Amino acid sequence: MNSQLTDLQDRCNGLLLHLLGSGSSEFHPHAAPLLYRLFEASAYSLTAGGKRVRPLLVYAAGTAVKEECLSAQGIDYAACAAEMIHTYSLVHDDLPAMDDDELRRGQPTCHIAFDEATAMLVGDALQARAFELLAEAPDVPAETRVLLVQCLGAAVGARGMAGGQAIDVAASDREISLEHLEVMHTLKTGALIQASVQMGALVAGASSEQCEALDEFANAIGLAFQVRDDVLDVESDSATLGKQQGTDAAHNKPTYVSLLGADGAKAKLAELLDDALAALQPFGESASSLREIAHYIAERDH
Secondary structure: OOHHHHHHHHHHHHHHHHHHHOOOHHHOOOOOHHHHHHHHHHHHHHOOOOOOHHHHHHHHHHHHHOHHHHHOOHHHHHHHHHHHHHHHHHHHHOOOOOOOOOEEOOEEOHHHHOOHHHHHHHHHHHHHHHHHHHHOOOOOOHHHHHHHHHHHHHHHOOOOHHHHHHHHHHHOOOOOOHHHHHHHHHHHHHHHHHHHHHHHHHHHOOOHHHHHHHHHHHHHHHHHHHHHHHHHHHHOOHHHHOOOOOHHHHOOOOOHHHHHHHHHHHHHHHHHHHHHHHHOHHHHHHHHHHHHHHHHHHHOOO
């Protein structure tokens, strides 16, 4: 990634723990030992590494519309909210009742490092804090804060991530069509990616035409992210991935590779990348960071 994106990763990393605990005095480590454990487990999951793709999309979409938006705190709040939601989803996905994974980002998953009850509460707390951040985002007009909350809420609920996860759970050990698979991943993975792009655009004051183009971009890279994940689950290894390789096959889950074959999945990935880049043509050089993120998503090794 270029130096600007690396700087923005560092910017997000530097703010996550501060914003996690800054909203409530009850999160103070000395308030109560049991509360401290919840904060510790939340911090453990938030700081366990990760590519910060969703916060980067918030920043990059914002700068594609208006470079000056990076000077306001509001976009930081939106970026960190996106990462808190993503981390919450990973903590819950890893639970025994869901994907039952013991490794995430190269270290024990939250329920292994702590316990299942704590992991469930970590997810609940991170989700709630994300919406608090959007509601109190500084330098953002009240009407825009409402739109941010609405945008993220739609992406996280039954019409988005939770709905996609429900379809995923029901699809195990079943044969499904390619169309069914795309619907599932548009919701499970793509909805939060799309919301991240939308939130950056909202903070920057994007026009309806700009929002439409950015939606096309986000839809394409949201699916591309999952197609690349499916390819990596077959072709990579656990050490590189930072999580257990081959889990999709182990759980008999349908994937783009199982439905299209490895070559077909790679061709689909290339098509989606082309679609994403084409959607950014109206933005010219201001969308250079979005283009780089799109290439990263399609070409990453973990």
